[in-house]
Amino acid sequence: xxxxxxxxxxxxxxxxxxxxxxxxxxxxxxxxxxxxxxxxxxxxxxxxxxxxxxxxxxxxxxxxxxxxxxxxxxxxxxxxxxxxxxxxxxxxxxxxxxxxxxxxxxxxxxxxxxxxxxxxxxxxxxxxxxxxxxxxxxxxxxxxxxxxxxxxxxxxxxxxxxxxxxxxxxxxxxxxxxxxxxxxxxxxxxxxxxxxxxxxxxxxxxxxxxxxxxxxxxxxxxxxxxxxxxxxxxxxxxxxxxxxxxxxxxxxxxxxxxxxxxxxxxxxxxxxxxxxxxxxxxxxxxxxxxxxxxxxxxxxxxxxxxxxxxxxxxxxxxxxxxxxxxxxxxxxxxxxxxxxxxx
Amino acid sequence: xxxxxxxxxxxxxxxxxxxxxxxxxxxxxxxxxxxxxxxxxxxxxxxxxxxxxxxxxxxxxxxxxxxxxxxxxxxxxxxxxxxxxxxxxxxxxxxxxxxxxxxxxxxxxxxxxxxxxxxxxxxxxxxxxxxxxxxxxxxxxxxxxxxxxxxxxxxxxxxxxxxxxxxxxxxxxxxxxxxxxxxxxxxxxxxxxxxxxxxxxxxxxxxxxxxxxxxxxxxxxxxxxxxxxxxxxxxxxxxxxxxxxxxxxxxxxxxxxxxxxxxxxxxxxxxxxxxxxxxxxxxxxxxxxxxxxxxxxxxxxxxxxxxxxxxxxxxxxxxxxxxxxxx
Numbered sequence: 100x101x102x103x104x105x106x107x108x109x110x111x112x113x114x115x116x117x118x119x120x121x122x123x124x125x126x127x128x129x130x131x132x133x134x135x136x137x138x139x140x141x142x143x144x145x146x147x148x149x150x151x152x153x154x155x156x157x158x159x160x161x162x163x164x165x166x167x168x169x170x171x172x173x174x175x176x177x178x179x180x181x182x183x184x185x186x187x188x189x190x191x192x193x194x195x196x197x198x199x200x201x202x203x204x205x206x207x208x209x210x211x212x213x214x215x216x217x218x219x220x221x222x223x224x225x226x227x228x229x230x231x232x233x234x235x236x237x238x239x240x241x242x243x244x245x246x247x248x249x250x251x252x253x254x255x256x257x258x259x260x261x262x263x264x265x266x267x268x269x270x271x272x273x274x275x276x277x278x279x280x281x282x283x284x285x286x287x288x289x290x291x292x293x294x295x296x297x298x299x300x301x302x303x304x305x306x307x308x309x310x311x312x313x314x315x316x317x318x319x320x321x322x323x324x325x326x327x328x329x330x331x332x333x334x335x336x337x338x339x340x341x342x343x344x345x346x347x348x349x350x351x352x353x354x355x356x357x358x359x360x361x362x363x364x365x366x367x368x369x370x371x372x373x374x375x376x377x378x379x380x381x382x383x384x385x386x387x388x389x390x391x392x393x394x395x396x397x398x399x400x401x402x403x404x405x406x407x408x409x410x411x412x413x414x415x416x417x418x419x420x421x422x423x424x425x426x427x428x429x430x431x432x433x434x435x436x437x438x439x440x441x442x
Numbered sequence: 443x444x445x446x447x448x449x450x451x452x453x454x455x456x457x458x459x460x461x462x463x464x465x466x467x468x469x470x471x472x473x474x475x476x477x478x479x480x481x482x483x484x485x486x487x488x489x490x491x492x493x494x495x496x497x498x499x500x501x502x503x504x505x506x507x508x509x510x511x512x513x514x515x516x517x518x519x520x521x522x523x524x525x526x527x528x529x530x531x532x533x534x535x536x537x538x539x540x541x542x543x544x545x546x547x548x549x550x551x552x553x554x555x556x557x558x559x560x561x562x563x564x565x566x567x568x569x570x571x572x573x574x575x576x577x578x579x580x581x582x583x584x585x586x587x588x589x590x591x592x593x594x595x596x597x598x599x600x601x602x603x604x605x606x607x608x609x610x611x612x613x614x615x616x617x618x619x620x621x622x623x624x625x626x627x628x629x630x631x632x633x634x635x636x637x638x639x640x641x642x643x644x645x646x647x648x649x650x651x652x653x654x655x656x657x658x659x660x661x662x663x664x665x666x667x668x669x670x671x672x673x674x675x676x677x678x679x680x681x682x683x684x685x686x687x688x689x690x691x692x693x694x695x696x697x698x699x700x701x702x703x704x705x706x707x708x709x710x711x712x713x714x715x716x717x718x719x720x721x722x723x724x725x726x727x728x729x730x731x732x733x734x735x736x737x738x739x740x741x742x743x744x745x746x747x748x749x750x751x752x753x754x755x756x757x758x759x760x761x762x763x764x765x766x767x768x769x
Contacts, residue, residue, distance in 0.1 A: 150634040251722075265723055266498075295497035295661065297720045300705035304719060322635055325707030348711045366639035367709055368668035375646065376668065378639035382604050 110182065112283055112316050113139040113162070113201075118176035120154075120161045123169055129386035131157040133340040134432075135176070136413070137318075139284065144310065144317045146331030146348065148324065148363075150383055154340040155320045159286040163203060164193055181283065199229040202277040206289035208269035212261040218245070219257040222276050229280050244275040248305055267298035274305065281313055288320045303330060324363065328352055333419070336360050339384065339394040342413055346420040356422040358399045393425070401426055409433045447485035447521075448655050449509060449623055454482045454518035456504050460728060476727045478504040479515075480679035486655050488622065493658040493666040493687070495702075496676035499724055502659045505676070506625040509657065510542050511535065522623070540570055543616035547628035549608030553600040559611055560596035566618040585614040588651075589644060606637035610644065617648060627659045642669060663706050667691055672760075675699045678727055678735045681754065685761030695763040697742045734766065742767060 115137040121128045132154040139145050147155040160166045161173050164185065178185040185196065202225075205211035213221060222244060223237035232240065238257065245253035248271040261269055270290060277285050287306065291299035307330065310317055319330055327334055327348065334351045336344040336359065344357040355361045365377035381398040384390060390397050396406040409431035413423040422428070457475035479501040486492045494502040507513045509520050511527045520527040522538060530538065543566075546552040553562060563582045567573055573581065583593045589610040600608060609629060616624055629645065630638040646669065649656055660666050666673055667687055674684040675698065683696040694700045701720045722739045725731055731738050737747040746766055754762040755769060 150636060267723055296663070296705040297497065297701055298723070299707075300719055303707075323707060324635075324709040328709045328711040329707045352709065352711050363635060364709065366636055368639075368642075368664045375643050376639035378643055379636040380640070382606055382637060383634065 111138045112141045112143075112181060113137070114177075114179040115158075115162060116177050116179075118158065118161055118178065119174040120157050120166055120171060121174050122171045124387060126387040130174075130340050131171070131386060132161060135337075135340070135342055137335065137342075139316050139318060141283070142310065142314045142316055143333065144319060144331045146327040146334040147318060147320045147337060148322065148327055148334060149337035150322060152339075152383060152386065153337040155337050156288050158337075159203060159288055159318065159320060163197055163201060163286070164190075165197075165203075195229070198225040198282070199280045200282050201284045201286070202280070202282045204270075204273050204277045204285060204287040204290045206292055208266065208273045208293070209261065211273060212269060214261055217258055217260055218264075218272050222257075222272065222279055225276065225279050240279070241275070244279055245272070247278075247309075248272075248275045249301070250275075267294055267301065270294060270298075270302055271305070274302070274309075278309055278313070278315070282315060284316045284318070286318045286320065289322070290319070291326065292321070292323070299326075306330070324352075324367065336363070339389055340386065341394065341423065342421070343395065343423045344421065345413070347418075350417075350420050356416065356420065356427055357395075357424050358401050358426070359395050362398075362400075393423075405429070446487055448488045448490075448523065449486040449657070450521040451485070451505070451509055452483050452519050452521075454479050454505065454508055454520065455516045456501075456508055456513060457516045474728055477679045477730055478727065479508065480730075482518075482676075482679070482681055484674055484681065484684065486623065486657060488655055489649075489653045490672065491649065491656045491658055491670045493660055493670035493673045494676060495660055495663060495666050495673060497661060497702075497724065499678075499727060500676040501679040502676050503627055506544070506627050506657055506659050510544055510625055512544075536570075540619045541622045542625070543619065543621040543623070544625045544627065545609075545612050545616050545629045548632055549605055549612050550600075550632075552612055553608055555600050558597050558599060559603075562600075562611065563615055563618060566615065570619060572619070581618065582614075585617055588617075588648065589614045604637075605633050606641060609633060609641050613641075613644065613648070617652065620652060621654070623655045623657065625657045625659065628661070629658075630665065631660070631662060638665070645669070663691075663703060675702065678724065678730065680735065680764065682736065682765070683761075683763040684754070685758065689758060689761050693758065693761075695757045695761070695768060696736075696765050697740045697767075698736050699763075701739075701741070734764075 115135060118132055118135040119130055120132040121130050135158060147158065149155050157166065162178050166173060173186060185193065219238050219241045222241040226232045226237040226240050241257050242253045245256055250256050250268060250271050291302050294302060303326065306317065321327055331348045334346060334348050335342050336357065338359050344360045355364055362379040366379060368376060379398055392407040393411055396402045405425050411423050411425050412430045412432045412435040413421050414428035414430050415421050416427050456479040458478055460474050460476055482505055484492065494505060496502050508515050523541060525538060560582060563585060564578050567578045567581065586593055586595065591610055630641050633641060658670055670687050673687050673690050674681045677698050683690060683699045690699065691703065694703055701718060704718055718741055720739045725738055733748040733750055734752050737743045750766055752764045752766050754764045757763045757768050
């Protein structure tokens with residue numbers, strides 16, 4: 100893909116540092132994302148894994164500056180995309196990034212598509228807006244995109260409304276919209292969760308194929324470790340707004356370090372594994388009632404006295420493998436903050 | 443098999459009429475129907491877990507509702523405890539209902555938001571006039587304990603609980619009458635991964651403890667392998683393959699079962715599988731393909747498939763598939 104104007108060719112495509120996004124609630128502000136770092140290389144597929152409320156979708160919305168404000172607010176951090184800090188951009192310039200350089204595929208294609216406009220109007224919108232195409236050009240390109248994402252009889256489908264399409268077809272339309280302007284990065288938020296497994300397999304293979312063809316990078320948000328294992332080069336495991344472990348996919352599945360990651364992997368039913376499932380006890384805490392110290396402590400089988408003190412820091416153990424747990428490093432968030440301050 | 447089975451469904455058919463676009467409001471709309479369930483037969487033995495699996499629209503939930511007589515079938519019969527469910531008098535039906543319960547998929551929709559948990563759990567006993575008030579309350583406490591909740595939840599309302607806790611409450615409610623059969627319609631698919639395992643363990647413990655038979659309706663094939671004894675794979679209103687779980691997963695015969703199993707993502711990045719993607723989408727259940735209804739997506743389709751509608755035939759020990767490849 101041709102680099103856009105002002106492209107910085109070295110360095111990662113996306114670098115998020117210290118991102119804090121809060122929401123106002125009746126019980127006071129809560130941090131849905133708390134000091135999150137995320138790096139995405141060019142053409143890299145990064146998996147964001149976690150359970151509902153862990154902050155994975157809010158991370159994507161924060162990068163795209165789509166967090167509804169109020170009640171949400173990006174409080175701190177920097178989001179450097181291709182050399183520019185997105186959080187500092189005027190809204191007008193941000194609009195030139197959204198959909199053009201970074202796009203997003205949402206989980207629920209029925210709510211993300213506008214029911215009163217045809218497929219052609221919705222897919223063509225970004226083509227006309229960002230690439231200045233005429234209506235006729237946009238329609239021709241839309242038909243081409245629909246056939247690229249494997250929609251049969253794209254001419255006819257382009258003239259239809261979302262309710263006339265099946266769930267799998269709608270998700271293909273969402274993907275066609277996302278790739279319309281050949282962005283450098285796509286956030287796909289649970290793109291296959293609402294779909295059946297045979298359709299899910301089709302959509303995942305479509306995404307992998309598009310990635311190969313266009314060289315786009317992909318942040319794949321999912322709670323399904325099977326999907327992640329299949330697609331991602333690198334994985335971040337999130338819990339209560341934090342990254343608790345980050346590693347290359349093969350390392351994460353071969354040697355998970357954080358007790359939460361281990362618990363998630365162990366809780367999956369598996370071929371030849373009879374008897375009881377190794378469930379993680381308890382439930383994800385509400386963001387208004389997070390425990391002191393390590394946020395996973397109340398559910399952790401390996402919790403000890405130190406876990407109630409300062410929160411553990413995300414520490415690099417081995418090549419590109421980071422973990423936030425005192426089992427692996429005694430460093431706490433306060434230690435690293437002090438070290439950073441003293442530099 | 444018939445005399446030992448708890449539940450026996452024979453040639454169940456459920457067609458829903460559809461309008462030709464727009465609202466029909468009971469007017470005659472031609473004879474277009476959705477073939478939601480289209481000739482389904484199976485048995486469930488006491489204490490057995492039979493999984494019905496398939497993708498959305500295959501008729502698995504409708505089948506679950508038919509065997510509880512929550513829906514009336516277009517044709518076919520269901521025998522439960524030796525009685526024909528669709529011809530027993532209402533009085534007897536009420537007695538039979540004590541022995542059959544359901545757990546729904548969405549615990550946010552299946553608990554009345556204006557009732558306290560204690561009232562919700564006691565209600566089945568009240569309806570069936572079982573026990574004195576004191577006995578009922580003791581029973582409620584016992585079940586709460588068994589599903590891992592303390593009795594300080596009795597005076598609270600459903601909105602105060604998480605999805606996993608609500609599903610525990612639904613399970614306790616289903617067990618209040620100590621039924622012989624439970625239809626569990628996707629009982630964990632709305633829950634977070636770490637909570638799914640807790641609820642599945644609970645279901646399995648109670649299944650063993652009460653000797654429950656469960657009709658487990660699910661689309662998560664990994665979960666089905668873990669929970670069920672036997673599995674029936676459905677496609678467009680028909681069972682296309684059925685057999686013991688270990689046998690069907692190890693030696694799937696029907697091309698649809700093979701594709702379904704191959705499509706399940708495996709949490710192991712080292713295992714790069716060759717995947718035979720199914721092309722196309724589910725045909726409309728209104729206008730079914732001629733012959734085999736899977737032929738429009740089948741990778742192994744051949745010339746007879748559009749002419750002959752295959753019946754379930756034996757392909758192994760207690761293992762049946764409906765495919766012309768095996769005839």
